[in-house]
Structure formats: C-alpha cells, structure tokens
Amino acid sequence: MTHVIDGNAVAEEVRTDIRAGIDALESEGVTPGLATVLMGGDAGSATYVSMKQRACSEVGIDGTTVEIDPEEPPETLYETIDDLNADPAIHGILVQMPLPDHVPKREVLSRVDPMKDVDGFHPENVGRLVSGDPRFKPCTPHGIQKLLASAGVDPEGKDAVVLGRSDIVGKPMANLLLQKVEGGNATVTVCHSRTQDLAEKTRAADILVAAVGRPEMVTGDMLSEGVVVIDVGTNRVDADNEKGYELTGDVDFESAKEKASVISPSPGGVGPMTITMLLYNTVVAASLQSGVDVDL
Ligand SMILES: NC(=O)c1ccc[n+]([C@@H]2O[C@H](COP(=O)([O-])OP(=O)(O)OC[C@H]3O[C@@H](n4cnc5c(N)ncnc54)[C@H](OP(=O)(O)O)[C@@H]3O)[C@@H](O)[C@H]2O)c1
Structure with missing residues (x-):
C-alpha cells in the first residue's frame, strides 16, 4: 500500500512548533518580523x-511587504535592503524572485545581512550549508x-x-541529503x-526528488519498486476550467504511485512546506538576533 504524504x-x-517558538519569543518581548521585497512585475x-x-499573520509573525517599481534602478533595491538590514524589528528579509533583468541577482543576494537571510541564499549561508554547518536551510529542501x-x-x-541542479532546490537538496547528520x-x-x-x-533511486519544471516527466517505468x-x-x-489552467507536478502521479512505497503529490505535498519553512527560518532568525532560545 503506497503512503501518500499529506503536505x-x-x-x-510544523506550524504548531513554530507557534510555540513565537510564544517563547513574545514572552521575552520579541515579535518576529519578516520583510518581503517585491520588485519583479x-x-x-x-x-x-x-x-x-x-x-x-496566521502564526503571529509581523509581516511587511515593500514594493519597488520594476523600472527603478538596482540602487533603489540596494537602499531598501540596507534599510531593512538596519531595522531591529525586521529579523528576516526575503527578496522575491525573479527580479527585473537589469537587476543583478547575485549582488542582491549578497546585500542581505546573512543573519537575516531567511531564504539561505547569501553566499555565506550557502557556504555554511555546504560545509555542514547550516544557519538557514533553504525552505523547499528543508x-x-x-x-x-x-x-x-x-x-x-x-x-x-x-533531478534538477537549481540553486533554490536541486543543489541545496543534494547538500542536505549528503550531510553527516x-x-x-x-x-x-x-x-x-x-x-x-x-x-x-532514476531506476537506481531509493529516494527520488524531482525538481525539473517539466509536467509529468517522471513516469512509473523510470522507477523501481x-x-x-x-x-x-x-x-x-x-x-x-474557469482559470484555463491547472497545476501539475514533474511526476506522473498515477503511474509512479504503482511503484512507490511513499509518494508526495503535487499539488498538496512540497508546496505547503515551503512557506512553512520560511516562517520557521524567520523564528530561527529572531532567536539568533535576540538571544532568546527557541526549541525548534
Ligand atoms: N512547491 C514549491 O514550493 C516549489 C519551490 C521551488 C520550485 N518549485 C517547482 O519545482 C520545479 C523546479 O524548480 P527550479 O526552480 O529548481 O527549476 P529550474 O531552476 O528551472 O531548474 C530545473 C532543473 O531541471 C533540469 N532539467 C530541465 N529539464 C530536464 C530534463 N529534461 N532532464 C533532466 N533535467 C532537466 C535543469 O537542468 P540544467 O541545469 O541543465 O538546465 C535544471 O537543473 C518547477 O516546477 C518549480 O515551479 C516548487
């Protein structure tokens, strides 16, 4: 019988633990704050x-969004990040990707204070992950x-x-699975x-993580029992349908389910976890910055 994971x-x-962490912070007068910067159009x-x-807002994190006109020069985004880096009420900063073409992504990722980098994409945090001492694990693989x-x-x-070697899913996923913990x-x-x-x-896999962005590319005949x-x-x-589209995963669920002992569907699997782990990292960031211990 295949176990279908309910994401x-x-x-x-996980949100129950996050709420407990927020309660611990609040009892010491700390409200975790997350700023999301939106520049892409x-x-x-x-x-x-x-x-x-x-x-x-559902878990008690003070969330703010800063919107920047996509036509603005990169410097406007840098200044916004600098302000958020300096703001003690903001513990986590997330710059929503993709950015407009004229804004250099690497420059932006490096600009975020690594202690507030709740995506885990700052080079310092990538290096810590690879070297086996992660500060913030990237949300989707975590x-x-x-x-x-x-x-x-x-x-x-x-x-x-x-399957996939992107900086946000494939590479950090591989690194997490490789850690000696x-x-x-x-x-x-x-x-x-x-x-x-x-x-x-893929047939040699005991565990297969598919992150390719190709609808139903992985079929049952590519998998082992x-x-x-x-x-x-x-x-x-x-x-x-009304929207004219629906969401589907990289795996052909029906044929894969015939082979799998455990399967996480899409939608309904990884998706709900990604935002949850962002909340988690924000609580970790607030704990690190305030010195208040939380048990996560
Ligand atoms: N649920 C969530 O929270 C969540 C979060 C993030 C992403 N996603 C989804 O996950 C998927 C992947 O996202 P991503 O950002 O990692 O994508 P991405 O940056 O486009 O990377 C896709 C990766 O798949 C590889 N690839 C593409 N076609 C392939 C093929 N035919 N055979 C083997 N490998 C192939 C690419 O290889 P090359 O490197 O050689 O180009 C690349 O490494 C997307 O559908 C995205 O929407 C979901």
Missing part, C-alpha cells in the same frame, strides 16, 4: 508574496526533509537521486538536462 497536514504540525510573484503575508521524516523515511545509506547520510546523485541515460539513474518519490514540480498546464 498540508505535515505543514500544520509578474502576477505569480505578487500571489506568492500575498500568500507569505497571510501565513505570517521542507522536503521534514516530509521524509514525517513518513518515517531515513535517507541514511539510501541512494538518493535529485540525521536526515542526511544518503549517497546522492544529481541529474540535470545534460545527464545521459536518465531513466537508468518501493521507491520514495518527492515531486517538487509546480507546472501550469492548460485545462478546461
């Missing part, structure tokens, strides 16, 4: 930002670790295959668009 239920459990980003705002734990899946000694200790293979014989690699499948993909495909 909403796991996210709610696309509708998807605006939706994500408003979802993050709502999630903040959420996936929580999903695996919730399903009783211990990666230790397993062959884990990560609980929740890691896997033997990790990272695949990408230049990988040859992809199905051969008993595999654990985590579908990160969130793809818009045309649909005959």
Whole structure:
C-alpha cells in the first residue's frame, strides 16, 4: 500500500512548533518580523508574496511587504535592503524572485545581512550549508526533509537521486541529503538536462526528488519498486476550467504511485512546506538576533 504524504497536514504540525517558538519569543518581548521585497512585475510573484503575508499573520509573525517599481534602478533595491538590514524589528528579509533583468541577482543576494537571510541564499549561508554547518536551510529542501521524516523515511545509506541542479532546490537538496547528520547520510546523485541515460539513474533511486519544471516527466517505468518519490514540480498546464489552467507536478502521479512505497503529490505535498519553512527560518532568525532560545 503506497503512503501518500499529506503536505498540508505535515505543514500544520510544523506550524504548531513554530507557534510555540513565537510564544517563547513574545514572552521575552520579541515579535518576529519578516520583510518581503517585491520588485519583479509578474502576477505569480505578487500571489506568492500575498500568500507569505497571510501565513505570517496566521502564526503571529509581523509581516511587511515593500514594493519597488520594476523600472527603478538596482540602487533603489540596494537602499531598501540596507534599510531593512538596519531595522531591529525586521529579523528576516526575503527578496522575491525573479527580479527585473537589469537587476543583478547575485549582488542582491549578497546585500542581505546573512543573519537575516531567511531564504539561505547569501553566499555565506550557502557556504555554511555546504560545509555542514547550516544557519538557514533553504525552505523547499528543508521542507522536503521534514516530509521524509514525517513518513518515517531515513535517507541514511539510501541512494538518493535529485533531478534538477537549481540553486533554490536541486543543489541545496543534494547538500542536505549528503550531510553527516540525521536526515542526511544518503549517497546522492544529481541529474540535470545534460545527464545521459536518465531513466537508468532514476531506476537506481531509493529516494527520488524531482525538481525539473517539466509536467509529468517522471513516469512509473523510470522507477523501481518501493521507491520514495518527492515531486517538487509546480507546472501550469492548460485545462478546461474557469482559470484555463491547472497545476501539475514533474511526476506522473498515477503511474509512479504503482511503484512507490511513499509518494508526495503535487499539488498538496512540497508546496505547503515551503512557506512553512520560511516562517520557521524567520523564528530561527529572531532567536539568533535576540538571544532568546527557541526549541525548534
Ligand atoms: N512547491 C514549491 O514550493 C516549489 C519551490 C521551488 C520550485 N518549485 C517547482 O519545482 C520545479 C523546479 O524548480 P527550479 O526552480 O529548481 O527549476 P529550474 O531552476 O528551472 O531548474 C530545473 C532543473 O531541471 C533540469 N532539467 C530541465 N529539464 C530536464 C530534463 N529534461 N532532464 C533532466 N533535467 C532537466 C535543469 O537542468 P540544467 O541545469 O541543465 O538546465 C535544471 O537543473 C518547477 O516546477 C518549480 O515551479 C516548487
């Protein structure tokens, strides 16, 4: 019988711990604050930002959004980040991607105070993750670790295959699975668009994390019996409904479910965890900056 992970239920459990952490901070007079900076012009980003705002207020984080006209020069964004870095009420800063083409992404990521970098994308935090001493684990892969734990899946000694090598999902996922700590200790293979014989690699997986951004690319015949499948993909495909589209994952759920012992669907799996882990990192940031211990 395949265990289908319920990402909403796991996210709610993690939020219970987050609320307890916020209570501990509040009892010492600290309200965690998260600032989201929105400069990109696309509708998807605006939706994500408003979802993050709502999630903040649901758990008791003071969420603010700073909107910058996408036509402004990069310096306007730098100044905003500098102000937020200096603001003691703001413990976490998130710059919503993608940015307009004229704004250099790396410069922006490096500008955020690494102690407030709740995405974990500042080079210092990337380096800490790779060297085995993470300060903020990037939200999506950290959420996936929580999903695996919730399903009783211990990666230790397993062959884990990560499809995708992006900076936000694939690479940090591979690093987390590789860490010499609980929740890691896997033997990790990272695949990408230049990988040859992809199905051969995926069939060797005990744990498969699919983050390619290609609708239902992973099919049951690419998997071995008993595999654990985590579908990160969130793809818009045309649909005959009011919106004209629906969301689908990178995995063909029906055929994959025939093979998998555990599967995380999309939507309803990783998605709810990503925002939850952002809240988690904001509480960690507030704890680090205030010196108030929280048990997360
Ligand atoms: N649920 C969530 O919270 C959440 C969060 C983040 C992302 N996502 C979703 O996860 C998916 C991946 O996101 P991302 O930001 O990591 O995407 P990305 O930056 O576009 O990276 C995609 C990766 O997949 C690889 N790839 C593309 N086509 C491939 C193919 N045919 N065979 C093998 N590898 C292939 C690419 O290889 P190259 O490097 O060689 O180009 C790249 O490494 C998207 O659907 C995104 O919407 C969901």
